[in-house]
Amino acid sequence: MSDLLEIFLTAGFWAATIRIACPLILGTIGELICERAGVLNLGIEGIMTIGAMSGWMWVYQGGDLWTGLMFAAFIGALFGLLHSLFAVHLGLSQHVSGIGITMLASSLSFFVFRMMLPSSTTPPKIVPFRPINIPGLSDMPFFGEAIFSHTPMTYFCFAVVPVVIYVLYRTPVGLAVRMAGENPMAVEAQGINVLTVRTAAVATGSAFMAVGGAYLTMSAFDAFYFGMINGRGWICVALVIFASWRPGKALLGALLFAGLDAMQVRAQQFTGGLIPYQFFLMLPYVLSIAAMIVMARRAQYPKALLIPFRRGERI
Amino acid sequence: MRLEPRESVSFWLVLLAPVGAIGVALVLTSGLIMWTGESVFEAYGHLLKGAFGSRFALTETLTRATPLMLTGLAAAVAFRARFWNIGAEGQLYCGALAATYLGTGLVTLHPTLMIPLLFVGGALAGGVVLLLPVYLKSKLSVDEVVTTLLLNFIILLFVNYLLEGPLRDPMSMGWPQAAAIIDEGVLPRIMEKSRLHLGFIIGVISAVMVWFVMRFTIWGYEIRAVGHNPSAATFAGISINLTVLRVALISGGLAGFAGVTEVAGLKGYLTLDLSPGFGYAGIAVAMLANLHPLGVIASAIFLAGIYVGADSMSRAVNIPNYIADVMVAVSVLAVLVSLMLTQYRVRVR
Numbered sequence: 001m002s003d004l005l006e007i008f009l010t011a012g013f014w015a016a017t018i019r020i021a022c023p024l025i026l027g028t029i030g031e032l033i034c035e036r037a038g039v040l041n042l043g044i045e046g047i048m049t050i051g052a053m054s055g056w057m058w059v060y061q062g063g064d065l066w067t068g069l070m071f072a073a074f075i076g077a078l079f080g081l082l083h084s085l086f087a088v089h090l091g092l093s094q095h096v097s098g099i100g101i102t103m104l105a106s107s108l109s110f111f112v113f114r115m116m117l118p119s120s121t122t123p124p125k126i127v128p129f130r131p132i133n134i135p136g137l138s139d140m141p142f143f144g145e146a147i148f149s150h151t152p153m154t155y156f157c158f159a160v161v162p163v164v165i166y167v168l169y170r171t172p173v174g175l176a177v178r179m180a181g182e183n184p185m186a187v188e189a190q191g192i193n194v195l196t197v198r199t200a201a202v203a204t205g206s207a208f209m210a211v212g213g214a215y216l217t218m219s220a221f222d223a224f225y226f227g228m229i230n231g232r233g234w235i236c237v238a239l240v241i242f243a244s245w246r247p248g249k250a251l252l253g254a255l256l257f258a259g260l261d262a263m264q265v266r267a268q269q270f271t272g273g274l275i276p277y278q279f280f281l282m283l284p285y286v287l288s289i290a291a292m293i294v295m296a297r298r299a300q301y302p303k304a305l306l307i308p309f310r311r312g313e314r315i
Numbered sequence: 316m317r318l319e320p321r322e323s324v325s326f327w328l329v330l331l332a333p334v335g336a337i338g339v340a341l342v343l344t345s346g347l348i349m350w351t352g353e354s355v356f357e358a359y360g361h362l363l364k365g366a367f368g369s370r371f372a373l374t375e376t377l378t379r380a381t382p383l384m385l386t387g388l389a390a391a392v393a394f395r396a397r398f399w400n401i402g403a404e405g406q407l408y409c410g411a412l413a414a415t416y417l418g419t420g421l422v423t424l425h426p427t428l429m430i431p432l433l434f435v436g437g438a439l440a441g442g443v444v445l446l447l448p449v450y451l452k453s454k455l456s457v458d459e460v461v462t463t464l465l466l467n468f469i470i471l472l473f474v475n476y477l478l479e480g481p482l483r484d485p486m487s488m489g490w491p492q493a494a495a496i497i498d499e500g501v502l503p504r505i506m507e508k509s510r511l512h513l514g515f516i517i518g519v520i521s522a523v524m525v526w527f528v529m530r531f532t533i534w535g536y537e538i539r540a541v542g543h544n545p546s547a548a549t550f551a552g553i554s555i556n557l558t559v560l561r562v563a564l565i566s567g568g569l570a571g572f573a574g575v576t577e578v579a580g581l582k583g584y585l586t587l588d589l590s591p592g593f594g595y596a597g598i599a600v601a602m603l604a605n606l607h608p609l610g611v612i613a614s615a616i617f618l619a620g621i622y623v624g625a626d627s628m629s630r631a632v633n634i635p636n637y638i639a640d641v642m643v644a645v646s647v648l649a650v651l652v653s654l655m656l657t658q659y660r661v662r663v664r
Contacts, residue, residue: 042460091318092651095399095460099598100648107640114635115351234464241458278476285465289451292462296455310318 007266014146016265019220021258022157023048026212027236028243028250029164030205034080035240036168037201038181038304042098043083044209045233046105051076051210053109056217056224057116059126065218069153069211076210079105080203088198091308102233110226123223129153153219160208161251168247177201181302184309194309209233231285238288242295245302253291260287318659328657333603336653337617340646347641353632365627366620372627374509378581380619382407382590384518385573386597387604387611388525389441393566395529395606396542398452398559402463403570404594405470406444410437410571411578412474415482415493415585418500418578429499433575434517441571444470445563453556467594475587484584493585502580514576519612521569526608538562570594596622599647605654618643 007013027048034041041047055072059065079101086097117124129151132138137148168174176197179187184194217224239257243250264280345355366376386403393400400406413436424432444466451457478491486494502513529535540548541558549555577589600618604610625639 086648086651090652090655092655096394096602096651097648099401100602100644100651103595103599103640103644104648107637107644111347111635111637111641114637118633118635231465231468234461238461238465241461276476276480278472278479282469282472285468288465289462292457293451293455296451296457 004263004267004270007263011142011145013259013262013266015150016262017255017259018147018150018154019258020261021254022154022219023212023215023232024236024239024254024258025157025251026160026208026215027233028239028254029160029247030208030212031236031240032243032245032247032250033164033168033177033205033208034202035305036181036245036302037177037198037205038184038302038307038309039084039087039198039202040094040098040306041080041083041101041202041205041209042095042237043079043101043105043206044098044236045229045231046102046109047076047079047206047209048213048229048233050079050105050109051213052217052228053113053213053224054210055214056126057113059218060124065129065153068218069214072210072214073207076213077203077207079210080206081199083206084199084202087308088195088202091310094306094308106229113224113226123225125222126218128217128222129219151219153215157212157215158251161247165247178302180309181304184304184307188311194311198309209236212236235284235288238292241299241301242288242291244295244299257284257287257291260284317662319662321658321660324657329605329654332653332657333605333650336649337603337646339653340642340649343645343649344638344642347638348634351632351634353634358628358632358634361628361631362621362624364624365631366624371509372623374506374511376616376619376623377515378510378512378619379623380615381512381514381518381576381580382573382593383596383600383619384515384522384611384615385569385576386593387600387615388518388522388597388608389566389569389573390598390601391604391606391608391611392525392529392538392569393562394542394601396538396559396562397545398449398562398566399458399460400445400448400463400563400566401460401598402444402448402466402594403566403573403597404590404592405463405467406441406567406570407574407577407590407594408470408474409440409444410574411585411589412477412574413437413440413571414496414500414575414578418496419494420497423497423499426499426503429497430502430513430579433496433500433579434572437571437575438568439571441569441574442564442567445567449560449563453559471587474585478585478587482585491587495584496579500579501583502576510581512576512580514580517572517576518615521572522608522612525565525569529608534558534561570597573597596643599643602647603650605650 027044031041031044051072054075055068058068058071083097083101086092087094131149131151134148138144176187176192180194180197187194187197213229216228239250239253242253261284264283268277268280348355348358365372367373386407389403414433417436418433448459448462451462452459478493482493484492484494504512505516537553537558540553541555545555573593578585582589596618600611600615603614621642622639625636628634629636
């Protein structure tokens with residue numbers, strides 16, 4: 001037990017927690033924006049995959065890292081627009097359309113990757129974002145390693161959250177998005193087009209998801225692997241429920257989750273092979289289900305979530 | 316642009332819409348084929364020949380269609396009741412686990428008893444997995460999409476553990492694979508010199524039975540009612556929770572069947588690559604069939620044809636076989652739109 005407590009005292013654990021949390025933060029925030037506007041986006045798993053692939057490919061083809069992120073965001077937004085064409089404008093089942101988007105986006109990522117790099121046995125690598133050295137802070141004992149020696153993209157992920165909170169709760173745009181998810185009729189009564197608001201929200205949210213995927217190939221690792229996302233998108237969908245659709249809680253949820261994930265990797269060493277490693281790998285998925293059970297009773301989901309809006313039709 | 320409900324929908328429109336949509340999907344994916352620099356017609360020719368062009372190709376396609384039919388039915392039944400079971404992949408592996416547990420020497424019976432035993436065991440195992448999501452959905456209203464999806468990953472890791480530990484065949488030279496199903500439990504081949512096995516017939520019979528149940532029985536009526544309008548169904552005295560439980564058990568059982576057909580019919584023993592995503596492809600099968608059980612037979616064979624044909628196409632010309640997944644995904648989305656257009660017409664103003 002004391003071994004487990006010692007984990008918390010190592011700076012490496014906290015650094016890993018922050019690293020693991022980043023893609024989850026962006027994915028969860030992206031899904032949250034879509035759902036606050038009333039649209040479930042199950043395309044997240046595929047959008048994160050294609051974000052990881054396209055951002056990486058941009059850099060591999062000689063592009064710059066930051067424009068690579070923008071490219072990933074652009075591709076993500078395109079798939080978001082496709083999802084909103086089906087789920088918002090045509091009013092198809094959001095579940096079914098989202099699953100279709102995931103199928104399309106992930107298969108396209110694999111196809112394009114194989115097409116551009118036909119025979120690569122060892123995955124080719126790029127030069128990813130490097131940790132930055134903040135004068136003074138990075139040299140601090142413990143905190144320097146845990147918090148102040150990350151890549152610029154890591155700080156970007158954390159900076160996104162307060163911006164999203166501000167936009168969602170303090171601006172007219174955020175109000176329109178939240179209303180579109182609670183009471184679309186009221187939005188329409190204000191002379192605002194519900195379909196436009198939802199489309200914009202889904203495209204923006206999908207862009208965040210894609211950048212979250214790109215974090216894996218451009219900051220956490222330096223290569224693209226098939227099956228890299230490995231259910232992270234679905235975990236984000238669970239985290240949105242856990243966060244009760246609030247961005248601040250989403251950040252906390254992602255950090256808590258990442259902390260437990262970082263701990264299980266380290267805890268594996270202490271059990272001395274008594275518990276098979278597969279059970280440790282199961283933990284993130286088990287925890288996601290557990291998190292939804294804990295929060296289910298208190299969850300205040302957007303009232304118009306999953307309900308397509310067709311002008312002139314009663315809901 | 317606005318959508319207007321159609322007042323009457325002709326039967327031919329509903330039947331031809333998916334066909335037209337698949338045509339559109341093929342045209343869209345031909346863009347990708349052009350990008351590879353190969354000739355589109357040649358590529359599709361290879362695909363068609365590889366899927367249906369010879370006796371061998373045809374039996375391979377039907378063999379591949381077997382698990383797709385069963386997972387497709389699993390999705391179709393569940394989605395009809397708006398129970399979003401995305402966990403067919405995990406349930407398939409549970410069915411395969413049950414078949415491995417029962418069929419590798421635990422009991423030895425005459426094949427006429429042994430094979431049904433494996434299927435019953437597989438169906439039970441597949442159904443049991445869904446008890447947790449159903450409980451969480453009806454008691455705590457936890458979304459079943461996420462729980463069934465996440466269970467896939469948990470089950471796959473559990474199978475991985477079993478194959479590296481308790482279930483590993485000592486004769487496997489260290490490969491993570493289970494012992495072989497005993498001869499009494501192996502599904503007989505139904506055509507000489509092919510891999511086509513009894514599972515295909517079981518798939519077709521399952522489809523007909525599911526269609527019968529959904530169309531002509533009270534259970535089927537209740538399932539469709541819950542899917543169409545839950546509040547009206549409650550008002551009519553139908554218990555939603557009970558209906559969802561029933562649907563989940565049928566759906567999980569069908570996915571479990573798919574695991575049994577693969578282990579006892581095709582591979583002979585359980586490995587981690589038993590299913591290259593049959594559970595997820597089943598969702599596409601169900602959507603292409605517009606959730607109609609008999610349509611599932613046709614759409615499973617169509618999808619299997621794409622997968623088998625794309626494999627032989629990627630050997631003949633330089634196109635990665637991931638094109639198959641792209642074609643399936645585009646077809647699914649195109650069919651979704653086309654089916655909506657049978658209900659609504661688009662007015663551009």
